Amino acid sequence: MRAALRRRLLVATQTDALAVLHDGIWSTRCLHCRSALQVRDDGEPLGLATLEHVVPQAWFGRRAAAALTAQVGDDADDPRNLALACARCNHDKGKGHDARGPGDVRAREVVEALLATRLSRWRDPMDAPAR
Structure with missing residues (x-):
């Protein structure tokens, strides 16, 4: 897996208030169905964990999605727009x-x-448990 994707997965995990770090493994829940997901502390997903762009990348720059994209800083890779699913x-x-x-x-x-849901589960990265 590319290092950039692992970094985004780790950011999504660290900024998820439901995520808990134990023995080098982050545990959290799918943004959609709340099934259990895990990510190693280096950002490598375990099992079925994937990176979710909450507001789809293709919607950025489209007038119909302007109100949504403005909530995440008009950048598809803004941590507020990244979640685990x-x-x-x-x-x-x-x-x-x-x-x-x-x-x-x-x-x-x-x-x-x-x-x-993602914004309600937001945790400032500075408040995340240390790796």
């Missing part, structure tokens, strides 16, 4: 809601709800 949920969102785009009312509602 199980592979099944991440894949399902990608082929469904992400693909329909921000002009689709239901897709926008789903992304708004996920973003609200």
